[in-house]
Amino acid sequence: MRNKSFYIQTFGCQMNERDSETLAGMLRDSGYYESPVRNQADVIVINTCSVRENADKRFFGTLGQLKAVKRERPDTVVAVCGCMMQQQHIIETLKAKYPWVDLIFGTHNIHEFPELLANVLNEREKIVAVWGRAENIIEGLPSMRKNPYKAFVNIMYGCDNFCTYCIVPFTRGRERSREPKAILHEVYRLVEDGVREITLLGQNVNSYQGMVSEEDSEIKKETSFAELICLLNKTEGLERIRFMTSHPKDLSEELIEAYVSCEKLCPHIHLPVQSGSTKILSMMNRKYTAEAYLKLVERLRSRVPDIAITTDIIVGFPGETEQDFDATLNLVKTVGFDSAFTFLYSARKGTPAEDFKDQVPESIKHDRFNRLVNILNITSAEKNKALVGTTEEVLAEGKSKTNAALFTGRTGGHKLVNFKADSDVSGHIVKVLITNSTTFSLTGRASEV
Template sequence: MASSQRYYHITTFGCQMNKADSERMAGILENMGFIWSGDPDNADLILYNTCTIRDNAEQKVYSYLGRQSKRKHQNPSLTLVISGCVAQQEGQKILRRVPELDLVMGPQHANRLEDLLQQVFDGNQVVVTEPIHIVEDITKPCRESAITAWVNIIYGCNERCTYCVVPNVRGVEQSRTSQEILREIKVLGQQGYKEVTLLGQNIDAYGRDLPGAVETGRYRHTLTDLLYTIHDVPGIERIRFATSHPRYFTERLIVACQELSKVCEHFHIPFQSGDNEILKAMKRGYTQEKYHRIISNIRDRMPDASISADAIVGFPGETEKQFEKTLKLVADIGFDQLNTAAYSPRPGTPAALWENQLSEDVKSERLQRLNHLVAQKATERSQRYLGRIEKVLVEGQNPQDKTQLMGRTQGNRLTFFRGNINQLKGQIVEVKITEARAFSLTGNLA
């Protein structure tokens, strides 16, 4: 093996935004001549793209770093990089814990990876966490899929939810212009991508910060306007978006999703708690009644739409009665999918300092009860697919059973069926559903 070959490995923790950032950083590394290695122990450069939304994700990063730090003592030419939200949150402090790190970089600096590595190769230990205006997305991502692609449309978040560390680590909202987004999606269409997912920490805030945003009492560049702008891009057959905020979710957006045939009938709208007092303490800016109205409006227009959400149990001060309101909301709405978590105090957030923290036992018992209900309701929701013919975008083979292909319905249900991957990859096929589980389906080609 020629010694001039340099290998890199990226491990990604956390959200879709992080996955998109990792793809961009992989693209930069490949442009620099690095080659991907699936084995971190065979890599000359290791990058951990981190998440700080919960404590366990953060602790996992430190255990991974510990192993590679030891390796660096045997092999000083190993380059160790930590990026993402833990890097932003800890900054210089992380070097006291892991002095072997070469580069510590916040998520806003993902596009600058080449320049920053150049400083490392010149012999410097580099920490960059200062807020910057994110340079337009000129990097060519090394995308994991050749069929579906992430497209960032807004970075950062201006909300101040009392439990959430994201605004501290991802900075203020910065929207990309619709021209730039359209240009990126056109290229994806030309490259054979069939589906794009528009990403934003708070995607409904898109466009509020763009020049000339307000005109005659309404925002001119909203997510709804953007959907109309990109809808007819040749080659792109499906459009998704995430994550929505109930405070800003509009009737106009629902109408657009109903009118635009390429926009998938799938909404990810976190509610976090079913109790108004807890929502107020979280500073979420809406009530559970408003949340119910949003879902009713969606289902009035699109009865079959899939609804997914996020919920937190065990928020400081949450009583059993308040938790039961969350259970009631989940039972009443019947989500297709729900990401659940026990509250985890995060550095620099108001709720972490409150004295009314709940015990880990109470949090984990509530989480178990909620998860049991979620699986039950998702199984019920899944039954509507039985016997139906669903359009499925073929993404690849089932890793557990190579004789099966897998893809997603418009409503984002993972679906397995037999077929020839070479003939069908990237195609939208019709599948008759024969089996419905809580979070996935099985069927036969129709």
């Protein structure tokens, strides 16, 4: 009997990417191999995201395309999972309009996937298995990484913040932190497998609170996020530590000091500001003011002068006036972000902001979006240009996908660098002389490994 193949399509954030690595690991362990072509795979999994309307639309578009695949090859299994499946109205829509979907499961029971898939194949019946809430954290699930030198490591799940535009607390549940020992063990195994850089993942890593269930002389009973970084910093063979995402309201002095004391913690922070208007921040329930955010940036820069700061900004939140938007532009100019993800606000079903008055017309949102992106791009280009002539440490990830004569990698500040090297430097931290820059990347030449 021939081996069966799978294809996983992932929408959304790094948490979803990490979940997809687990799904791929489970499929590999069940004897499947990864197909490079979606429509030829025996099992097609779509891991969904519900943070933005655009991802919803792309998901339904993808499902529409799979109708023809099912018609041609009825034995193909179509499975859907992820945040969208935690919403009842989505499940109803799938049942009513997309009968070619065989398996629906949620964010809290991905560990059940192999069993659910086997049931679909054996019984040839459709299965909907979505848990309403999370049970205990399941450790030790397999994983199949895309990158040999970098890995995502979940340290916590869920979010307790209830920003008014966000569906995550409803789809991913309340905050749950993994035990420090389990995280250390996973990182140790990753390093043994050749990983040089880890990114610690959580919706709000600053509120990580690791509890130790057994007595341990090295690990405290309660471990803060900064303490976890300091523990990981001791891992031999690990070169770099990053994290995503931190909420400004919970960023502690202790974490700022970790940048100074832990040499493996990269000088980069992704610190979503969302708006420069304190009025809008309050309506978003972000629990900090624009002034507090600016003070935080000052404190970070006073302790870590070369830190790269990146952010997320939502344009056109309900009630955003021209004055509020100007406040965002002013904050952006004051901070000088290295780069930013910018989003047009889209109402998410089930969130408080869906019912807010004064929704901003699309044309105004687009106009503001373009003005904001222009300013952000100018700053990004200036920041990159300032690095020309300097020597940066880059973790070489392999050959560039667009130019096989170049290697590609990232600096500690997370800048993308394409560079020439005389030998295969993949997996090494390389000193690269930066010779040129654009808005989004740098080019250079490796000087030594």
